[in-house]
Amino acid sequence: MTEEGIVFNIQRFTIHDGPGIRTEIFLKGCPLTCKWCGNPESQRMQPEIGVYETKCIRADVCGLCLKVCPRHGCLNTGAGQKIHSIDHEICNDCLSCARACPADALKQWGKRLSVDQVMKTIRRDRSYYEASGGGVTISGGEPLLQPEFTKRILRQCKEEGINTCLESTFCMDWGRIEPVLPYADLLITDIKLMDPGEHQRYTGVSNERILKNLKRLSHEEKELIIRIPVIPGVNHTKKNREQTADFILKEMKNRIWHLQLLGFMRLGEEKYASLGREYPMESLKFDRDSFNRELKEWAAYFEQRGIRCIAGHSGDNREMERR
Structure with a gap:
């Protein structure tokens, strides 16, 4: 069992x-x-x-990165003598250049930390959790790829009386x-697309395992928030909206805290x-304005079907009080 992640x-x-x-701890x-992921460094x-x-x-x-790099030709410079890219065919991911860079021009995404190191950061804000009803959220990426x-971390937080959330x-x-x-104490997850083929097309995997787990989670007596990242041209359709509502009502028996758009x-x-990657949603x-109006219409639709729904992030604190 590892103490590091x-x-x-x-x-x-x-x-x-x-x-x-x-x-919030991002793993x-x-x-x-x-394709719409805003944190490609998490993948x-x-x-x-x-x-x-x-x-x-x-x-x-400066040139410190070039001096410590063990692979000649790994770091590419432009006409202005600034490092602009890394040749990943040559790079061995030793991270020496990032550690040597004094300007944060080479940023290391990902660091091994112990449970104790993470908990030291968490404990610094205990007074804020107590005053606001807050706590700790572990997110990603996918935190359950590092399950132990x-x-x-979640267990230690619980032992110390800190509210916990798993996304x-x-x-x-x-x-x-x-x-x-x-x-x-709380679970947060997405229903991105109901059609398995479309889910595979836009996320790289089918949704069959996800939906099966959500159905099972709905019987676990856990506070559960479902989110839909609404993407124009992808899942922003009447069919997907209706299928999502059907799934929440019929398969999950509407056992969720709320739905968030x-x-x-x-x-x-x-x-x-x-x-060095292309942005998939560039086009x-x-x-x-029209899209935001439609989000409110979506929220009204789910409400009409008996599913508590919030459009946007504004409901994360105030709206999370139970009706």
Whole structure:
């Protein structure tokens, strides 16, 4: 059993993923590759480096990254002598360049941390949790790809009286999910698309395992929030909306805290570029005002069918009070 996990971010004072003021732990690795993902640095399990050319001091002025790199030709410079990319055919992911860079132009995404190290950060904000009804959320990526690390953090928080939330895709065997459930006060997950083929097309995997797990979770007497990331041209259809409502009502017996609609935002473009990847949603164009009005219409539809629904992030704290 490991006491360490690979963490790519710890965000303090967040209010979006669970009630109150929270500390959110983001773990590396995800079984999905959603085309609208705003955190591409979360997808691969291993630590990796993002290149931010505008921050580079210049190779001919600084050059520390070039000096420590064991692979000649790995770091590419442009006409301005700034590092602009990494040749991943040559790079062996030793991370030496990122550790040497004084300007954060080479940013390391992913670091091995112990449970004790994470808990030290969590404990710093205990007074905020107590004052706001907040706590700790473990997210990703997919935290259940690191199940023992996730369980140990959640269990330690529970032992210290800190509210816990697990945000997961639940795209995995039940054997990874069940041992963590006793230590999570709240669960958050997505229903992205109801059609298995379309889900495969836009996320890289079928939704069959996810839906099976959600049906099972609805009988676990756990507080559960379902989210729909509403993406124009992808799942923003009447058919998908109706099928999602049918599933929540018929298969999950409407045993959820609430449904939350998250409208698409163009997030993470700079991160994709830093990792040398194309932004999959580059060509998506739509009218934002019209889209926001339609989100409210969607929320009204779910409410009419008896499913408590919130459009946007605004409900994460105030609206999470029970009716």
